[in-house]
Amino acid sequence: MSAGRSSPLLAIGLLALTGCPHHGIDTHPWNIQATAGGVPLWQRATGVKVLPILGTGRLLSPSSLQITNAQIVTDTGTEALADVLLTFEARDTGVRLPDPAGTDVQLVLLVDPNGKGPTKEPLQTPGFLLYGPSTLGLRPVFQLFEGAYQSSPDQTANIFPFLSIPSVEIAEQWIRFEPDVCGPVYYDDIVVFGWNEEKSLEPGQEKHIVSQSDPDPTDEVAVPTETWTYHHELSWHRDGACSDQAIVWTQLAAWFDAP
Amino acid sequence: MICRAGPVSNPLDEPFEEDTGTPSMAVGPAGAGGIVLEVDVGWLTSAVQGHLGLTSWLDIMGRFEAMPLYQGFQGQNGIILGLRLAPEHGSFRYSVSTLAGREFVPHGASAAWLTTLRGEAACGLVIGRLTPYARAEVHGLQSDNLFARRWEWDGDVGAGLESAWLSRRQLILGGEVYAWIRPGSGSLLQWRLRVGWAL
Numbered sequence: 500m501s502a503g504r505s506s507p508l509l510a511i512g513l514l515a516l517t518g519c520p521h522h523g524i525d526t527h528p529w530n531i532q533a534t535a536g537g538v539p540l541w542q543r544a545t546g547v548k549v550l551p552i553l554g555t556g557r558l559l560s561p562s563s564l565q566i567t568n569a570q571i572v573t574d575t576g577t578e579a580l581a582d583v584l585l586t587f588e589a590r591d592t593g594v595r596l597p598d599p600a601g602t603d604v605q606l607v608l609l610v611d612p613n614g615k616g617p618t619k620e621p622l623q624t625p626g627f628l629l630y631g632p633s634t635l636g637l638r639p640v641f642q643l644f645e646g647a648y649q650s651s652p653d654q655t656a657n658i659f660p661f662l663s664i665p666s667v668e669i670a671e672q673w674i675r676f677e678p679d680v681c682g683p684v685y686y687d688d689i690v691v692f693g694w695n696e697e698k699s700l701e702p703g704q705e706k707h708i709v710s711q712s713d714p715d716p717t718d719e720v721a722v723p724t725e726t727w728t729y730h731h732e733l734s735w736h737r738d739g740a741c742s743d744q745a746i747v748w749t750q751l752a753a754w755f756d757a758p
Numbered sequence: 759m760i761c762r763a764g765p766v767s768n769p770l771d772e773p774f775e776e777d778t779g780t781p782s783m784a785v786g787p788a789g790a791g792g793i794v795l796e797v798d799v800g801w802l803t804s805a806v807q808g809h810l811g812l813t814s815w816l817d818i819m820g821r822f823e824a825m826p827l828y829q830g831f832q833g834q835n836g837i838i839l840g841l842r843l844a845p846e847h848g849s850f851r852y853s854v855s856t857l858a859g860r861e862f863v864p865h866g867a868s869a870a871w872l873t874t875l876r877g878e879a880a881c882g883l884v885i886g887r888l889t890p891y892a893r894a895e896v897h898g899l900q901s902d903n904l905f906a907r908r909w910e911w912d913g914d915v916g917a918g919l920e921s922a923w924l925s926r927r928q929l930i931l932g933g934e935v936y937a938w939i940r941p942g943s944g945s946l947l948q949w950r951l952r953v954g955w956a957l
Contacts, residue, residue: 520801520946670906673834673863673870674899677943678802683833688906699906703942738832738865 523679524686524735526617526748529587529645531624533608535569536581541610541623543571550608552583556599556631562589564596564629566606585627587643593705594730594752597631597640605630605637615647617748622646640755645732647745665693665710665727669734669749682739689731689751694724700731707756726756780922781956783809783930784891785851785882787844788817793957794930800950802828802938809842817842819855836861836874851889852881861899873900882920887927889920893936912940920952930954 533540540550554566566583585606589595609626616622626644630637670688677684688699693708700706709724732750740746781794788794788811798805805823812818819840825833838859846852857876862869875898882891895914901907916936923929932952937945 520948522946668905670903672901672903672906673865674872674901674908674910675912675940675943676834678828678946682829688903688908690905697905699908701908738863739829 520678521680522677524677524684524733526733526735526750527588527590528616528622529589529643529732529750529752530616530622531585531587531627531643531645533583533585533606533610533624533627535571535583538581539623540571540583540608541612544610544612546613547609547611550610552580552606552608553577554580554583554604554606555601556604556606556629557601558596558598559584561595562587564599564604564606566604592730592732592752594643594732596629597754599631602632603637604632609644611646615745616645617647617745618743619647619745638755641753643752645748645750647748649747665691665708667691667729667751669747670699671736679737679744681741681744682737684735684737687734687736687747687749689729689734689749691729693727698729700729702731702733702735705730727753728756729753780884780887780889780927781930781954782851782882782884782889782891782920782922783932783952783954784889784893784918784920784934785844785853785880786817786842787811787815787847787851787853788956789847790814794954795957796930796952796954798823798950798952799827800948802948803834803950814847815843815845817844819857821857821859832864834861834863834872838874838876840876849884850881851884852879854879871902874898887922889922889932890917891920892917912938914938914948916948918952920954922956926956928956930956 551572552569554569557565559565563586569580569583570577571580607628610624612623614622614625625646628639629641631640668690670690672687673685675686686702688701690697690699691708694711698706698708707726707728709726711724730752734749736747783794783796788809790811790813792811794809796807802825803823804826805821807819807821809817809819819842821838824831824835836859838857840855840857842853842855844853855878859874861872861874878893878895880891880893882889893916898909898911900909914936916934918932918934920930920932935949938948939945
C-alpha cells in the first residue's frame with residue numbers, strides 16, 4: 500500500500516484508538532437550605548424526619564423565604580425558633596416560590612441527616628411543602644423535592660408520596676442515555692397521577708394536572724378538583740456507577756395554580 | 759477444421775463503462791444474489807450485519823448490534839431487519855435504507871424491550887479501490903413503560919472511506935467518523951472500523 504493511500508486509514512485507526520467520548524449528565528441540585536438563626540434545621544433530626552414550622556412568611560427573592568415569629572411543632576407541643584430562612588438554587592429553571600406577603604404560612608421540611616446528592620455530596624434537606632392561606636385556612640401551595648432515593652429500599656414509599664400532591668412515580672426509561680465513564684446514565688420520566696388522569700413528564704417538561712382537592716369528599720358526584728403545575732427538572736438512573744456517583748436522581752417542583 | 763469467425767469489435771466503438779466491480783458496504787448494492795457480510799467495531803456501538811441482493815438494486819439486510827467495547831452486552835442490544843434500495847452501480851452511488859427491529863437492555867433479572875425504527879441515506883464515489891462516502895441516519899426508539907410509552911429520536915451524520923482488496927476486491931476495509939446527534943443533549947463524535955467480505 501502506498502503511503503498516500505494508507506494515510507486516511509491510518510488517521511481513522513489512530514482516532515479509533517484514542518477517541519472515547521464519555522459524557523455525563525449535568526445535574527444541578529436545588530440545594531435546599533433551611534436555617535433558624537443561622538443553624539441548619541436538619542441538625543434537629545437523627546434520621547429521616549418531617550419538621551413542621553409555623554410563622555409569618557415573606558418572600559426575599561423568588562427562591563428565598565423568610566419566616567418570622569417561627570415555631571416548630573414537636574412531639575410535645577411547639578417551640579419558638581429564631582427567624583427561619585429557606586433558600587434553594589432555582590438557576591434558570593423558572594421555578595419561583597409564591598409570595599405569602601406577610602401572611603401565615605406552614606413550612607413542612609423533609610430532612611435527612613444522611614441524605615446524599617448526585618455525586619454523593621451531603622444533601623440533608625431533600626424537600627419541603629409550603630402551605631399558604633386560603634378561604635378554608637392553610638393549604639398546600641408549593642413543593643420542591645430532590646434526592647438520590649432508590650425505589651427498592653422503602654425510602655421512596657416513605658418520602659416521595661408524602662410531599663406529592665397529587666402523587667408522583669418515577670417511570671424508568673431506557674431510550675435515551677449518556678455514555679458516562681462507569682456506564683450509561685439513562686434519563687427517566689416522572690408520572691403524575693391526578694384526578695381521573697395521569698401525565699408523564701420528560702426531564703425539563705412542565706404540565707398542568709387536575710387533582711382532587713378534597714381527599715375524602717362526601718359528595719361523590721361532584722368531586723372538588725384543583726389544578727397543579729408540575730415541573731420535572733431531571734431524573735436519571737445509572738447502569739453502572741463510579742464510587743462517587745449516586746445510582747438514581749430525581750428533582751422536581753410543583754405549585755398550586757390559583758383559581 | 760471449421761473456423762467460426764465471431765463478430766469483431768473495435769474497442770474504440772464500445773461505450774465507456776464505469777467501474778462497477780468494487781463492492782461497497784456503505785452504499786451497496788450487493789447485486790442480485792450477492793452477499794456482503796460486515797463486522798463494525800466502534801467505541802460505543804459494534805455490529806455484525808449482512809446484505810443479500812434480492813435484485814440488482816434491492817438488498818435485504820439483517821443486523822445484530824451491541825456495545826461490547828463500552829459495556830459488554832449489558833447495554834443496548836439490537837436485532838434489526840431492513841431493506842436497502844441502491845439503484846446506481848456506477849462510480850457515483852447512493853442508497854436509501856429502512857430498518858425495524860427490537861432492542862433489549864438487560865438489567866437485573868429482567869430486560870427492557872424496545873422497538874426501533876430507522877432510516878438511512880448514503881452516497882459515495884467509487885474511485886478504483888477506494889470509496890469515500892457520506893451518510894445520515896435517523897433512529898427512533900420506543901419505550902416499553904406502560905405509563906410513559908413514547909418515542910425518542912436521534913441520528914447520525916458521518917463520513918467514511920472504504921478500500922477494497924484482493925483479486926476480486928472482495929475484502930473491504932473501512933473507517934468512519936460520525937456525529938451522534940441527540941436533540942436536547944448535543945452531539946458526540948463517534949467512530950467505527952468496518953471489515954466486509956463480498957460473496
